Amino acid sequence: MALLGRSLVTRVMGNREKGGKMKGVHNSNNNYQSKIAQFVVTAEQMHQIEERVFVAGMPVAALMEKVAGLIARRIEELYPLKGSENQLPITNHQSLNIGILVGPGHNGGDALVVARELHFQGYKVSVYLAFPKLKELTSQHARYARSLTIPFFDQIEPLQDCDIIIDGLFGFGLERPLSDSVADAINKLNSWSKPIISIDIPSGLHTDTGEVLGTAVRATRTLCLGLWKQAFLQDQALEYIGKAELIGFDIPLADIAAVLGATPKIQRVTKANAYANLPLVRPPVTHKYKQGHLLLICGSRRYAGGAILTGLGARGSGVGMLSIAVPASLKPLLVSHLPEALIVDCPETETGAIASLPDGINLDSYSAIACGPGLTTDATPVVQSVLESDRTLVLDADGLNILAQLELSPREAPTILTPHAGEFKRLFPDIAEPTKDRIEAVSLASQQSNAVVLLKGARTAIANPSGSIYIIPESTPALARGGSGDVLTGLLGGLLAQASSPQMPIAEIVATGAWWHAQAGILAAKERTELGVDAFTLTQYLIPVLRGIV
Numbered sequence: 270m271a272l273l274g275r276s277l278v279t280r281v282m283g284n285r286e287k288g289g290k291m292k293g294v295h296n297s298n299n300n301y302q303s304k305i306a307q308f309v310v311t312a313e314q315m316h317q318i319e320e321r322v323f324v325a326g327m328p329v330a331a332l333m334e335k336v337a338g339l340i341a342r343r344i345e346e347l348y349p350l351k352g353s354e355n356q357l358p359i360t361n362h363q364s365l366n367i368g369i370l371v372g373p374g375h376n377g378g379d380a381l382v383v384a385r386e387l388h389f390q391g392y393k394v395s396v397y398l399a400f401p402k403l404k405e406l407t408s409q410h411a412r413y414a415r416s417l418t419i420p421f422f423d424q425i426e427p428l429q430d431c432d433i434i435i436d437g438l439f440g441f442g443l444e445r446p447l448s449d450s451v452a453d454a455i456n457k458l459n460s461w462s463k464p465i466i467s468i469d470i471p472s473g474l475h476t477d478t479g480e481v482l483g484t485a486v487r488a489t490r491t492l493c494l495g496l497w498k499q500a501f502l503q504d505q506a507l508e509y510i511g512k513a514e515l516i517g518f519d520i521p522l523a524d525i526a527a528v529l530g531a532t533p534k535i536q537r538v539t540k541a542n543a544y545a546n547l548p549l550v551r552p553p554v555t556h557k558y559k560q561g562h563l564l565l566i567c568g569s570r571r572y573a574g575g576a577i578l579t580g581l582g583a584r585g586s587g588v589g590m591l592s593i594a595v596p597a598s599l600k601p602l603l604v605s606h607l608p609e610a611l612i613v614d615c616p617e618t619e620t621g622a623i624a625s626l627p628d629g630i631n632l633d634s635y636s637a638i639a640c641g642p643g644l645t646t647d648a649t650p651v652v653q654s655v656l657e658s659d660r661t662l663v664l665d666a667d668g669l670n671i672l673a674q675l676e677l678s679p680r681e682a683p684t685i686l687t688p689h690a691g692e693f694k695r696l697f698p699d700i701a702e703p704t705k706d707r708i709e710a711v712s713l714a715s716q717q718s719n720a721v722v723l724l725k726g727a728r729t730a731i732a733n734p735s736g737s738i739y740i741i742p743e744s745t746p747a748l749a750r751g752g753s754g755d756v757l758t759g760l761l762g763g764l765l766a767q768a769s770s771p772q773m774p775i776a777e778i779v780a781t782g783a784w785w786h787a788q789a790g791i792l793a794a795k796e797r798t799e800l801g802v803d804a805f806t807l808t809q810y811l812i813p814v815l816r817g818i819v
């Protein structure tokens with residue numbers, strides 16, 4: 270995956286080192302936005318980056334003015350005084366009432382600049398000032414706003430009649446739980462069901478873990494400032510964030526690289542870096558086995574459909590050759606759905622699970638193996654034998670449930686584990702709740718197992734043992750549906766089987782597959798609504814995702 274665009278970073282850093290000033294590389298570079306989109310920061314890293322910008326000479330007040338100006342313009346665009354684009358059920362666009370919540374720090378300062386700007390544009394602005402003691406710059410903006418006769422209140426109730434609320438209580442400076450009075454105000458605000466725009470992050474959320482520190486604003490939309498904060502990639506924060514949008518303010522790439530490193534540890538998977546890993550172009554002279562041979566091991570009498578869905582996911586990957594090992598009695602069914610696949614019929618247990626792989630099967634002849642969907646836990650010997658193989662191995666579903674009962678002895682070849690939160694808990698019982706700080710959880714799990722771990726969820730996170738983490742920043746709850754994980758397993762297996770060289774970073778290929786899967790869900794939901802994305806339909810949208818690329 271083209272990570273930080275190493276060449277550019279080296280260039281940028283080189284320029285700084287030589288002259289102290291940036292030469293020739295500007296943030297207006299067409300690539301700037303797409304580079305910025307990959308980065309994820311903690312509150313501490315954002316502080317450090319901000320500090321470098323200030324030390325380099327940017328005045329704090331000037332930066333606040335610039336950033337808050339961009340926020341104000343965006344709010345005017347979203348809720349214009351005149352015009353028909355406004356989605357709100359507001360009839361009189363001439364007098365939009367905007368309630369602005371102001372906290373003690375620079376998040377509150379941003380909010381006050383927004384208040385002033387909207388006031389001058391003709392909006393009716395009211396301020397709820399939650400604290401008597403403010404940081405210096407925030408205090409100055411409050412004084413000026415008062416001089417403009419903008420009304421200030423120390424209770425939130427007077428804002429109840431506002432059409433829109435802007436939340437500038439706390440940004441990334443919030444580190445401890447909210448006091449009762451602010452928490453009460455936020456709870457009241459949430460009960461009004463008004464459109465709320467949060468500045469930087471919904472007040473009350475922890476910037477890194479996305480945890481609710483007592484209570485938190487439930488925003489309709491959040492305008493994240495400068496760089497994506499980690500909370501935007503944590504499932505537990507999503508219902509508070511609403512629609513997420515990045516408001517860039519031209520932070521020099523050199524300052525980002527100085528803090529995050531040339532290859533940041535955590536990356537959002539963007540279209541650009543996913544594309545770079547897709548096996549889109551084949552050599553003109555090739556043959557099916559050169560394009561990867563994937564062995565799927567899946568299905569049982571009870572879960573026959575899982576094998577079909579995994580097979581169709583693998584088909585979507587474009588893999589050169591597909592073999593599917595299933596209980597012998599499922600062979601006719603599999604052939605009818607996947608005529609191109611070689612069906613390996615296996616001896617069955619009494620319960621209709623795979624008892625063992627057929628005698629004489631040579632696992633070395635496959636480029637990769639994906640094992641697990643629909644197996645039932647009766648297929649333990651099969652999982653044992655693939656764990657002993659030296660092939661790249663994806664384990665999912667019952668493959669993971671079986672693994673949880675076994676010892677994962679060290680494997681030479683890459684191992685990819687793809688649990689949802691329930692499977693994760695069974696596999697890694699001593700790692701804290703995977704629904705809390707998912708980024709931390711997946712990273713620990715990868716180090717503990719020495720495997721690439723993909724933790725499924727609304728923001729699927731992938732970690733490799735060396736510490737890199739990839740997060741899929743967009744998806745759709747349409748995927749929360751039986752069988753969509755089976756599709757992912759087949760797709761991942763197909764992509765890994767096609768990896769042209771063993772040196773290709775496995776976690777990046779896995780991240781690419783997870784991105785593709787999510788995009789297929791998004792596209793299918795767009796065309797068919799979120800209700801229309803059953804797992805079979807999902808497989809039909811894998812290839813259409815690529816339409817924009819080739």
Ligand SMILES: NC(=O)C1=CN([C@@H]2O[C@H](COP(=O)(O)OP(=O)(O)OC[C@H]3O[C@@H](n4cnc5c(N)ncnc54)[C@H](OP(=O)(O)O)[C@@H]3O)[C@@H](O)[C@H]2O)[C@@H](O)CC1
Pocket residue numbers: 315316319332333336337372373374375376377378379404438439440441442443444445446447448468469470494495
């Ligand atoms: N980074 C950038 O480049 C840019 C940043 N900008 C903006 O600055 C924001 C960050 O500003 P910030 O650092 O002043 O922190 P912020 O989130 O406003 O709040 C911290 C304040 O709250 C207080 N406090 C904390 N917890 C509390 C509690 N539970 N209950 C009560 N009080 C509590 C804490 O005081 P303490 O008591 O800890 O001394 C402190 O005063 C950022 O999100 C963005 O909007 C842009 O303007 C320009 C570009």
Ligand SMILES: Nc1ncnc2c1ncn2[C@@H]1O[C@H](COP(=O)(O)OP(=O)(O)O)[C@@H](O)[C@H]1O
Pocket residue numbers: 666689725726727728729744745746747748749750751752753754755756757786
């Ligand atoms: N709320 C959600 N938003 C986005 N994606 C989701 C959501 N819930 C589940 N998914 C995705 O759907 C898939 C579900 O996989 P899994 O739980 O293994 O289902 P199954 O075992 O039925 O196939 C995963 O890829 C997961 O990331």
Ligand SMILES: [K+]
Pocket residue numbers: 376436437438439440467468469470471472
């Ligand atoms: K906020």
